[in-house]
Amino acid sequence: MSTDFDTWFFNNRLPQIRYMMLFTAPLYILYGFVEYRMELHMPELRVFFHALFVPSMLIVILGMTYIPSFIPIMKALLFISPICAVFGNLYLNVGTEAFDYFVPEIYLNIIWTIAMSGLSLRLGIIVVLFNIVITMMFHYYQEFPHPYMYLYCLWMLSSAIFGLVTAIIFRQVNYSIFTHQQKLAKVEDTDSLTHLWNRNAMQRFFHKSYQSQHLPISVMMVDLDYFKQVNDKFGHIVGDSLLVEFAQLLQENLRRSDYVGRFGGEEFCVVMPNTQVTQAQTVAESLLAIIHHHNFNHVEHLTASFGIAQMLPAESFEGVLSRADQALYSAKNDGRNNVKVFVSNASAYA
Structure with a gap:
């Protein structure tokens, strides 16, 4: 697909990115305080990471969507954010009895990254593959690896497939809209007899x-x-x-x-x-x-x-x-x- 479409597609996704950041940030704040009340180990770090660090990053990304000169930095943060979120989840929970309760965040993170974050398909897939690798590494280097590690990886891969299918369909629908708009614009700009510009x-x-x-x-x-x-x-x-x-x-x-x-x-x-x-x-x-x-x-x-x-x-x-x-x-x-x-x-x- 053309570079013109990629630019159009990204610009049209900016409102989606804003809403995703706006609603995801308070969910992470709530997530952090729920963890705190569960009396898990490292409660202060959990609150800092989930209720402060991740939401702050999301709000910063939201603000950057309004400043064109910050768009490259915003894209970099979109790339880093889901990796940080998964890394934090693994660091805080792998090897604990509570890990099974926190695995859904990783699945949601994968779907969010590919289908809703605003990253391109290529970058979204890279992030997801990276997160799958670090998940396996966290488990592999545990003294007692989790018996369901490979099942977790299978569900992560399934989440990636669901997100990828959703993203591809969404992109194709938008490409159809883009080409239709291009045709309408050409008709609007073209003299019907000579096919020159009007x-x-x-x-x-x-x-x-x-x-x-x-x-x-x-x-x-x-x-x-x-x-x-x-x-x-x-x-x-x-x-x-x-x-x-x-x-x-x-x-x-x-x-x-x-x-x-x-x-x-x-x-x-x-x-x-x-x-x-x-x-x-x-x-x-x-x-x-x-x-x-x-x-x-x-x-x-x-x-x-x-x-x-x-x-x-x-x-x-x-x-x-x-x-x-x-x-x-x-x-x-x-x-x-x-x-x-x-x-x-x-x-x-x-």
Whole structure:
């Protein structure tokens, strides 16, 4: 599965992690004080470990879910916590008559680790395998090993299988939701005729490019000349096929770093990250020549007009788009089939 899904899946599990920490912490506090009242050996250590140390760690993890920069540390604590809990259980109870009463915590810990803790499947399985190994070691190095040690290990393995099946099904269900959302987003962002991005998608890409790179961005508006006459003469079916053909021509002849979308009718927009206006003008003039020499179906020849503007500091997408649009109208008023560049705020064109 993709890294995009893994990121989406983890972000969607953050509320689950918070609730798990929120409810597990008081359960451990209660656990510690119940142990204390049972008059077992090392009561102070039990209270410290189960009623203070483990709950504190869980609350810290809960707090870190709200701070993105602490997420790597949070994941490390999620890895360490179940190991500490099992180690504490074994250290306090192996070799005592009360051990059988505390074994269920280990089984619950295993299911919790794989299915509910928020760890990835790989890390969850590593933690569980580690806990099974240290459980066997604790028993093996006892002077009188517990006669049911292997039965305990079998139940631990069964708990791991139950947790693993639950986690896999949960992950698959979420993957189905993720892919469905991706398809819906693609439909929402795509022009139904040309399958180019629409205006909303271009706007998001523009802001993403600016925020992530802070490099110069140019915007190019492209309009097919006299396209209404094509529709009137040949009909809208032919007109639609020409728009699809023109969209493919733009895609094939733009740079890999450029992104083209359809804004409606015969108007197209190209967002050009890391591009000065002079570079954008060179690209537009190259496209102008390619369009002029291209043999289109039904009509053979079409021309297009281009308007270009470069983003000003802190300018919105609508702002630079408006200036590129003004340059486009200047190109159309100047006889069409040419390129105009908005060079200043004073409505000057080059």
